[in-house]
Amino acid sequence: MPELLRPWSRVWRYLLAAAVGVVAWAAMTAVVLAGPLTAAQQDVVGAVLVLDFALGAVTLALLPLRRRHLLVVACLTSAACAVSVTSMGPAALAVASMAARRQRIAIVAAMFLAGSIASEFVYRPRFLFTEGGAFEAVSGVVLGGVFFAAAVAAGYYVAARRELVDSLRERALTAEREQALAAKVARDAERNRIAREMHDVLAHRISMVALHAGALTYRDDLDRGQTAETAQTIQENARLALAELREVLGVLRADGSTGISADAPQPTLAQLPALLADAREAGSAVRLDSGELLARPFPETLSRTAFRIVQEALTNARKHAPGEPVVVRLTGAEGEVLEVEIRNPLAGRASAAPSSGVGLLGLAERAELAGGTFAHGPRPDGSFVVTARLPWQS
Numbered sequence: 001m002p003e004l005l006r007p008w009s010r011v012w013r014y015l016l017a018a019a020v021g022v023v024a025w026a027a028m029t030a031v032v033l034a035g036p037l038t039a040a041q042q043d044v045v046g047a048v049l050v051l052d053f054a055l056g057a058v059t060l061a062l063l064p065l066r067r068r069h070l071l072v073v074a075c076l077t078s079a080a081c082a083v084s085v086t087s088m089g090p091a092a093l094a095v096a097s098m099a100a101r102r103q104r105i106a107i108v109a110a111m112f113l114a115g116s117i118a119s120e121f122v123y124r125p126r127f128l129f130t131e132g133g134a135f136e137a138v139s140g141v142v143l144g145g146v147f148f149a150a151a152v153a154a155g156y157y158v159a160a161r162r163e164l165v166d167s168l169r170e171r172a173l174t175a176e177r178e179q180a181l182a183a184k185v186a187r188d189a190e191r192n193r194i195a196r197e198m199h200d201v202l203a204h205r206i207s208m209v210a211l212h213a214g215a216l217t218y219r220d221d222l223d224r225g226q227t228a229e230t231a232q233t234i235q236e237n238a239r240l241a242l243a244e245l246r247e248v249l250g251v252l253r254a255d256g257s258t259g260i261s262a263d264a265p266q267p268t269l270a271q272l273p274a275l276l277a278d279a280r281e282a283g284s285a286v287r288l289d290s291g292e293l294l295a296r297p298f299p300e301t302l303s304r305t306a307f308r309i310v311q312e313a314l315t316n317a318r319k320h321a322p323g324e325p326v327v328v329r330l331t332g333a334e335g336e337v338l339e340v341e342i343r344n345p346l347a348g349r350a351s352a353a354p355s356s357g358v359g360l361l362g363l364a365e366r367a368e369l370a371g372g373t374f375a376h377g378p379r380p381d382g383s384f385v386v387t388a389r390l391p392w393q394s
Contacts, residue, residue, distance in 0.1 A: 025049070032130070058080075060089070063093060074098045079111055094108075100156070109148060124140075269298055275311055279318070287325065298338070324344050335393070336392055375387045
């Protein structure tokens with residue numbers, strides 16, 4: 001579909017076509033009137049020049065129709081060039097439009113060539129009384145061919161420029177779409193990261209709050225001291241959950257407006273004993289089997305990932321197998337892998353604490369980001385095992 005032009009873009013083309021026609025008409029008039037003419041010949045030449053100029057105005061008026069009837073307008077203007085040099089400007093614009101649209105330029109070329117031959121060998125000698133031999137006539141035909149070729153070249157240049165502009169515009173639109181898609185992917189990834197951090201930090205504390213609150217609901221044999229102790233535990237875990245939430249928000253907030261450092265330390269295996277102590281206080285029988293492994297230095301990413309896996313596995317065990325013993329085992333060697341295994345017996349009843357269903361999925365993502373593997377599921381011996389194998393760089 002042809003490109004729509006602004007009003008001025010059309011007007012200057014018409015003005016240029018008219019200017020070329022007027023200059024050609026003025027040049028021909030000067031040449032013809034400079035020769036010796038009789039009175040009768042002057043009358044004929046005057047009438048021919050007026051007809052030439054009028055026909056040029058008609059062909060100029062045909063140009064707005066070229067957008068719908070380009071071939072017809074190009075043929076008419078090219079044929080008019082045989083008897084009207086003023087039509088050369090409109091004809092050049094029509095021919096350039098044909099070339100720009102890659103249409104049947106050969107038909108117009110044949111008509112223009114035939115008109116040039118008729119003009120040089122028949123029309124000019126008879127009605128303009130030009131004197132010249134075959135050489136001058138052939139030179140006129142060749143000059144007309146050069147003019148026609150220049151119009152075609154201009155049309156091809158315009159077409160190539162339009163294609164280049166369209167290509168650049170399409171590339172820009174594609175780049176914008178790709179940038180928007182990349183931004184969307186980045187936003188989705190950031191949302192997933194935020195959700196994973198929030199889940200890892202809050203699930204452990206909130207599950208302990210729910211566990212102790214549930215005990216207060218169902219236990220009617222507690223004395224005032226035991227009730228106060230349980231309430232204090234709930235209060236402490238709620239306070240810790242709020243503090244950890246603020247730390248996560250401080251890490252995730254990019255503008256630093258909270259006043260909390262964006263480099264707030266994340267829990268690592270160094271805090272594993274404290275995590276297990278919290279779980280034991282909540283009533284879980286947790287046993288750690290790590291040998292002297294915790295005394296060794298770990299890479300920060302490895303240590304943080306292993307801690308989150310243990311934390312989520314304990315939360316998962318507390319939700320789905322409350323009261324069952326849990327064994328946390330750490331094995332491995334530096335330069336190889338660190339294997340983290342959390343095992344607990346399956347229980348016939350589960351805690352009333354709600355489950356988001358994304359905890360284990362988040363652990364799998366963490367292990368994959370660390371370059372390791374993650375597996376979980378029931379075993380034939382009736383236990384549920386969470387296993388992660390993480391690369392331990394030297």
